[in-house]
Amino acid sequence: EALDRSRHLTTSGGLYLQNVTLQDHGQFTCHADNNQGSVQATANIIVQAPPQFTIIPKDQVVLEGHTVEFLCEAEGNPPPITAWTKAGGQLSQESLHTVLSSGTLRIDHAAHHDQGQYECQAVSPLGVKKTSVQLTVKPKALPVFTQLPQDTSVEVGKNINISCHAQGEPQPIITWNKAGVQITKSGKFHVSGEGMLTIYDAGQADQGRYECVARNSFGFVATSMFLTVVGKCAS
Structure with a gap:
């Protein structure tokens, strides 16, 4: 893959990266050539970044007995773990709450006691990112x-x-x-x-x-x- 010349600068054989992003994470290879031949060397650059949301959940209104999903996705390095809480506490075990691998919270057969404020947390060793949403359950x-x-x-x-x-x-x-x-x-x-x-x-x-x-x-x-x-x- 070619270097991004707007951010990757080469000076005297060295490589200088400006405005480092997660996309810079990976292996870089240096090539040296003359009329006697060529050599190359590689180096791994590990870019660390705190969690950032890529999809933020939105408030929703659902009819009692129906299924509702809150999308919540985040990126970072190391990759963050997504967790959900309700009113500052753990999700009720009696309710049909499922957190998918993507970070989406799914509530099956929504009931009145499921109504309230939920918080999506993206957690990694570099920090925690939080966002809140409101679920309103309308009675049938x-x-x-x-x-x-x-x-x-x-x-x-x-x-x-x-x-x-x-x-x-x-x-x-x-x-x-x-x-x-x-x-x-x-x-x-x-x-x-x-x-x-x-x-x-x-x-x-x-x-x-x-x-x-x-x-x-x-x-x-x-x-x-x-x-x-x-x-x-x-x-």
């Missing part, structure tokens, strides 16, 4: 309606919006059914991301009972309302 929750749709009426040919809102963990997805059939987006119907059902150009065929369903990975809840279409074409 079935959907709960925060706004129920109400029975209402609409004139023939008019548009109408019907609201239906819910919350839960994870955030539930809201769908609408009529006569047991799920309503899909079309020129007649639209369901917003917040769960509002819009019916365009209402006609007699749109009259009836509509069901709002809020669903997440832990279950679902349902409620219904009745839409009456009034006007010349209504019977």
Whole structure:
């Protein structure tokens, strides 16, 4: 490998290294040549460096029961050992905590007691480097309606919006059914991301009972309302 001329200077046969880095660690070979032949000699340069983080973990929010990983990697010479603590103490043996060879902390089936501050430490004989992160564990929750749709009426040919809102963990997805059939987006119907059902150009065929369903990975809840279409074409 060729020398980096911006940092490796040769003077009178000697080698001078500026701004030494870990990449300078290794074997250097000196070559001497004349018309009688050539000789060479080698020398090992050992570069020592205190720990420095190459990947710093970030705060995370995880849903209860899910797996979360904190990446934490460091370099140095001698190579540092990565260790994790929680609130200044050892990791709980009852919890499913695993420190991978890369230094990553993995927590399986996160529970409320796993919430808190964690510290990643890179340790070597030349020093200790530390960084902290926060884990927030959100409890799982079935959907709960925060706004129920109400029975209402609409004139023939008019548009109408019907609201239906819910919350839960994870955030539930809201769908609408009529006569047991799920309503899909079309020129007649639209369901917003917040769960509002819009019916365009209402006609007699749109009259009836509509069901709002809020669903997440832990279950679902349902409620219904009745839409009456009034006007010349209504019977």
